[in-house]
Amino acid sequence: MTVSEYIFDFLQSRGVDTVFMVSGSSAMWLTDALCRNQELKAVCNHHEQAAVMSADIRARLTGKLGAALVTVGPGATNAITGVAQAFTDSSAVVVLSGQVSSRLLKYEQDTGIRQHGTQSLDLEPIVTPITKYFAAIMDPADTRYHIERAYYEALHGRKGPVWLDVPVDIQNKQVPEEMRGFTPEETQYDVIDTEKLAKALAKSKKPLILAGGGADAAYVSQLSHALHIPVVTSRMGIGCICSDDPYYVGRPGSNGQRAAHFAIQQADLLLVLGCRLSVSTIGYYPDRFAGHAYKVQVDVDKKELDKSDVPVDYKIHATVQQFAEALSGLPPVSSDAWVAHCLEMREKYPVVLPEYAQADPMNSYYFTKLLTQEVPEGAVITVDTGSVCNVVSQSWQLKKDQKYFISGGLSCMGFWAGSIGTVDVPVIALAGDGSVSMNIQEFATMKEYGLPIKLFVYKNNGYMLIRHNQHNYMDDRFLGVGPDSGVWMPDFCRVAQAYDIPAVRIRREDDIPAKIKQVLEMDGPVVCEVILEEFGPMAPRIASRVMPDGSLKAAEYDDLAPFLDQKE
DSSP: OBHHHHHHHHHHHTTOOEEEEOOOGGGHHHHHHHHHOTTOEEEEOSSHHHHHHHHHHHHHHHSSOEEEEEOSTHHHHHHHHHHHHHHHTTOOEEEEEEESOHHHHHHHHHHOOSOSSTTOOOOHHHHGGGOSEEEEOOSGGGHHHHHHHHHHHHHSSSOOOEEEEEEHHHHTSBOOSSOOOOOOOOOOOOOOOHHHHHHHHHHOSSEEEEEOTTSOHHHHHHHHHHHTOOEEEOGGGGGGSOTTOTTEEEOOSTTOOHHHHHHHHHOSEEEEESOOOOHHHHOSOGGGTTTTSEEEEEESOHHHHHOOSSOOSEEEESOHHHHHHHHTTOOOOSOHHHHHHHHHHHHHSOSSOGGGGGOSSBOHHHHHHHHHHHSOTTOEEEEOSTHHHHHHHHHOOOOTTOEEEEOOSSOOTTGGGGGGGGTTSOEEEEEEHHHHHHTGGGHHHHHHHTOOEEEEEEEOSSOHHHHHHHHHHSTTOOOSSSGGGTOOOOOHHHHHHHTTOOEEEEOTTSOHHHHHHHHHHSSSOEEEEEEBOTTOOOOSBOOEEEOTTSOEEEOOTTOOBSOOOTTO
């Protein structure tokens, strides 16, 4: 068995079913081994960034390892953005890259010469900071160790990407019958002080859960319903709780929901589950975040617990599952009045305001509200970055069993292309016109494989989020935000037709629900261009003011713009 065959047999035996790839000469034997593996499906993307993003979504959807195959040099460097995205969002992805011969690579490693071979680059110093494990396989006898360790690192603890670089002369060599394997060390998690937590819960009248991307929906629901604790979620945690759940309050953040911000600032106990407390979630005054609450933070990544931005009273290095199991059997909190208050705030402060329905061209919040009403339970939703992520994450009504995926930490334009990773599972992809262009070549992948992707293009004629920034802080000095400042946008229906993909356009005057249903009921890929206002509102949000010295001073966390009456 060759090195390449061994690698793909190993991945297939561990539940990998699809490999996303762009072929290349220096990955020739890896590509051939994948071709001959009857248990693995190969999906050929048209850019390595999109291949890794597809592997990322595949990993999130299945809970197993996502896999991408790229070639040397520019193929590998093209993959880096996707890898950095998987690293910040804790997605278990393995990247396999072809490389120049081991002799040339070894010379580069030993001497530090800039290059010694066509297209070659020593990837280790470039890739190591954004992977949990990187290795160049220089000896066939080390193949088992490296693939076993890469697999373990990707899926254990805080998940993340790993990378194996395989020189072309190593790829087709036979592996020896006896190879050393990898034996992991057992992770030592904290012993959870259940008595301390029981006392905190018994004392609390206004408890709250903040669930992040590291929290599993099942355990959030278990804790919330058993202990009678309302829930707010970070953007990465949106999939943790349905919007009609009786304990759901909202989503905080720079572009958040008022009820969530009010609940956090009024809570007397805050359980932070799998949330890294990023600035985009907690605002600009971390020392005053949940300032009246006894704060408990649970995370598998000790480095996140070591941060001192937010004063946390009890930090627990453990999984959310372990935390939920430790609290199982404890009596519920006497919080009926608090839960009722949270739900009252949720209803009192909607994100989608009635006047949005009158906007012409159409308001993006209003369209999202109509779209979310038509998308069925169990759907997979992927959301690109920019204004679309703000709008959709604020207003999407998550239904039962829906999956909600975003590019959280890195906020990658073009992330919609990761929808290819769902393969044969229908997916609703939402992206701004600027973001669609970042991976527009993947229209060809959608067409080639007949993927059931319904891509809704929010056509606001440029980069609306940046347009807002330049309006608010640069006195309307616009550059690089639309056709009037250097960024022209195409007719995406015509682009779709060029790729032989059906296209639908939705305007303000159309029967919008009927057109949405039409798109959702069509077979295969569909591109739906939605004509929206170029400069619509983005609210509520944490607003900042430009100070005389040029610095920005943000409003308080619970004082979102448009500002309410101070008494309220």
